[in-house]
Amino acid sequence: GIQVEQSPPDLILQEGANSTLRCNFSDSVNNLQWFHQNPWGQLINLFYIPSGTKQNGRLSATTVATERYSLLYISSSQTTDSGVYFCAVGPYNQGGKLIFGQGTELSVKP
C-alpha cells in the first residue's frame, strides 16, 4: 500500500518564526489533505490539495504530484498553531479513504 512519510517528526519554534513541514508519498494519488489536530483531539482540515498551491492566511501548501511530495508552510507562527499536523493521501478510486502520515508535532513557545 501507499506509504506516507512526514518530516520533521517534532518541531519547536519561537512565536513569530516560520516553518516548513514536508510530506512524501510512495505512489500516485488523487487526493491529498493537510490536517491540524489541536490539543483536544479535534482534527481540522487545513487544505485539500492534490496538486498546485493554495494559501489561507498565514498557511500555504504546495503539492508536486509528479514528484510525490507536499509542503505546508506556516508563517509568523502563533502559540495557537501548536498541535500535530497530519498529511493524508487518498489512493485512486477509493473514495474517502485516506492514508495518514505519522504527523509533525509542533510546539510554538511565547
Next chain:
Amino acid sequence: KAGVTQTPRYLIKTRGQQVTLSCSPISGHRSVSWYQQTPGQGLQFLFEYFSETQRNKGNFPGRFSGRQFSNSRSEMNVSTLELGDSALYLCASSLGVVDEKLFFGSGTQLSVL
C-alpha cells in the same frame, strides 16, 4: 452549518462487551468514514459508507462493523472488545462525489478495561 457530531464523547467498557458509536455528518454530506487513532499505530482507516453502502474497508477484523442510515447518519459497532481496542474513534464526512475533502468530528474516546 452544524459540523460532524459524534456521540458519546467518552466510553468505558470491559473486555468482551460490545459498543456502538454514533456519527451525524454535515448536512448534505453523503459519505461517512471512520478512523481509529492510537499512539502506536496513528490514524488508521476503518471503513467508509456512501448512500447506505460500504464503499471501502480497511484492514480491521470482522469485530468492527458499521452501517449508514437513509439520513446519512452512521453507526460503528465493535463486538467482543479487547484491550487493544482502546482508542480515539473519529468519524469524518464528505460530499462523497467529486470533492472528497474530509471534515472530522471530535471523536469518541473508548477505554477498554
